[in-house]
Amino acid sequence: MKFTFGSICREWIRMIECFELTKRKSGREILSNMSFRAPDGQVTGFLGPNGAGKSSTLRIVANVDQPDEGRVLVNGTPHASARVPARSMGISLDLDAFHPKRTGLQHLLILADYAGASKKDAQTVLHETGLSDAGTTLVGKYSLGMKQRLSIASALIGDPSNIVLDEPLNGLDAEGVVWLRETILRWGAEGRCVLVSSHQISEVFGVADRVVMISSGRIILDSEVNSLVERGKKRIVQLEGEIVPSVAALLEDMNVSRVSAGSGRVNCLVRPHVLMDAAASAGVRLPPFSIVDMQAEDFYFAAMRGQLDHE
Incomplete structure (x- = not known):
């Protein structure tokens, strides 16, 4: 395989970068010139009230929606340009994106085909997310917490360098919250970039290295958590x-x-x-x-x- 300077650099650039994102819906601007960076080896908390634009931003980051202006780079390139997108970025956005008549394992095997992963990889992420005993159960019978874990397992199927989670605490019981907290911290320690939105403010501050806060589609704070603590x-x-x-x-x-x-x-x-x-x-x-x-x-x-x- 022939390596270029750019390809070598991209191997070392592991982060999510948003540049001047603007999005309009029904003639109304729901995101306004938003720029921020989620670095590798760090957990970036993404906070804001309902309707602030968090999910809209993450859908653009995930390449599900497109901005009217601006761009997103993942590992230094547009996510759509990644040779294997699931290895570049793992995404957990929508708990309704499962076929109720498929089992959890069947769902992951379909994703594994796209990610170049194996059945063993699918079984491994089931185990990592605490769903080993539910792998042969129809997703339609899953509780909300189990669907949340399956969504996270789906994000992990390609062993990505970047992980995006939208409201990952929804539906999790106390044991699940502790598990996710420890898991997110481990991902950051492994050098991955983790971008997570949540309404659980104290939980985000408990795992985040930096926080980005938005209101009405605009960034109002972008700071390292340690810096905030010093200021406070x-x-x-x-x-x-x-x-x-x-x-x-x-x-x-x-x-x-x-x-x-x-x-x-x-x-x-x-x-x-x-x-x-x-x-x-x-x-x-x-x-x-x-x-x-x-x-x-x-x-x-x-x-x-x-x-x-x-x-």
């Missing part, structure tokens, strides 16, 4: 006890994000001296409070409201 040290006020109307009105006037911390406590994204000065000026008596580190949900809601650097 001793940054917020945790109010204890009942939030009386005068305090609630003060926080609203200051446009301060609030996140319930349980047990009657509320995290407020504001520096202590700023809150105390504002309360003194307004003649508002604050309840007892402490200064705490920001948690995953605090980062998320602060970013959504554009308050991550609020002083």
Whole structure:
């Protein structure tokens, strides 16, 4: 086989890159000039509220849909140009993409033909995803959690260097969540690029090396998790006890994000001296409070409201 400089470079470029993605639907722009990178050897969390454009973006990354503008490169080339796409990128997007009258193993064997994989490979990913005993069961009889595992197994059939998961925690029980968390961390440690979207904010922060947050089809945050943690040290006020109307009105006037911390406590994204000065000026008596580190949900809601650097 003849190697060129470009082909050698592509062997070392293992990442997903999105450049200025724009997508319109029914005359409305649902993605606007989105650019981000999911590097190899890292887990990139992809976060945003319902309707933000997460699934639309991942469908473009997976080459299921096409952008109106922009492009996606996988390992340095368009995914459609990969000699064996399933080895370049494994994709788990749609839990309804299974024929109910096929068994789990039959489904994987069909994919294996396209991926240049063997029956042994199909059996291996069944085992890795905890479906060994369900391989001969019709998919129509699978629970939601089992379909989720089969979707992940489908993504793994080609032993890909890049893995894309859309809401992979849906349907998983507590044991399944722990399994997936450990598996995602292992993929990153193996040098793979992992791009995962989820509504489970704390779970994403628990495995991600970096996070990309979007709102209304636009990127509002792209940062390494460690950098966020450093920015969040001793940054917020945790109010204890009942939030009386005068305090609630003060926080609203200051446009301060609030996140319930349980047990009657509320995290407020504001520096202590700023809150105390504002309360003194307004003649508002604050309840007892402490200064705490920001948690995953605090980062998320602060970013959504554009308050991550609020002083």
